[in-house]
Amino acid sequence: MEQHDTPSGRTPVIGGTDRERADRTVGDVDLTRWRSRAGRSVADAWAGLGRRYGALPLLVLTLLVGMGVAVTATWAASEVYDAVREADDVAALDRPVLDWMLTLRSPVLDRGVTWWTDIAGTIGMPIVAVLFLVGFTVQRRAWTPLVLLVAASAGSLAMTIAGKDLIGRARPPLSDAVPPYEHSPSFPSGHTLNSTVIVGTIVYLLLLRQSRVVTRVWTIVAGTLFVVSVGASRVFLGHHWTTDVLAAWALGLAWLALVVTAHRLYLTALHRGAEPTPS
DSSP: OEEOOOTTSOOOEEOSOHHHHGGGEETTEETTOOOSHHHHHHHHHHHHHHHHHOHHHHHHHHHHHHHHHHHHHHHHHHHHHHHHHHTTHHHHHHHHHHHHHHTTOOHHHHHHHHHHHHHTSTTHHHHHHHHHHHHHHHHHOSSHHHHHHHHHHHHHHHHHHHHHHHHOOOOSOGGGSOSSOOOSOOSSOHHHHHHHHHHHHHHHHHHTTOOOHHHHHHHHHHHHHHHHHHHHHHHHTTSSOHHHHHHHHHHHHHHHHHHHHHHHHHHHHHHTTOOSSOO
16 A cells, blocks of 8 residues: 655655556546546445445455346346347348348358457456466456456356347348357357457556557557457347347446446545455
């Protein structure tokens, strides 16, 4: 724990390690600065709780509560989807897009897209997450990247399972799909949702340590292209309907926003005097 002199002569205690304090900004944006009145009120409350219970335990608790909110949002999305499906508005979008994708297929392209989509699958995506996680942990020597990535991944998995169980939507016909075939419910697209959240979290963690604007821009572009291309690949291969992918993007971005907000509250608690863990 360090102390810094201020113009008023006081020496407020600033919690956290130097590496964690370095995460406070993305470029010129201070993540511990809350512009809205509601944001400042929540940040003040979190800072007080952080000084009492420790910033890291509070981060874990915040993420657990966020998971509950995310799963509830998935349930709400399923209700909206049911209402739209009954009006046949979904079919008006899904079938034409799939029919167009069928015209683009070729043996070479099918194999290439299948290889690409597998990167975001149940084996590829965990490998990507672990590789970045090891790099973050070694570089920063802190538990925060581990907590954020594990929580983000667990939340997206819970949302995927909840959505598939609640909707139980059938995938496109096997006659329109490229093997290997998938047989679990279609809504939402798990590949798309999980890649949105995991890659989004990785991009966020990278941005925290990138000082050059051009580097940050390319990081965001690369992450966005990956997530968009994974979603498009699911429709191209006939493994999902377009609305499965659109819903997965929306749910994934909502959960990612909660994860980033939880981390900002953690950084705010550290900045205002909380220790990472209770002393």
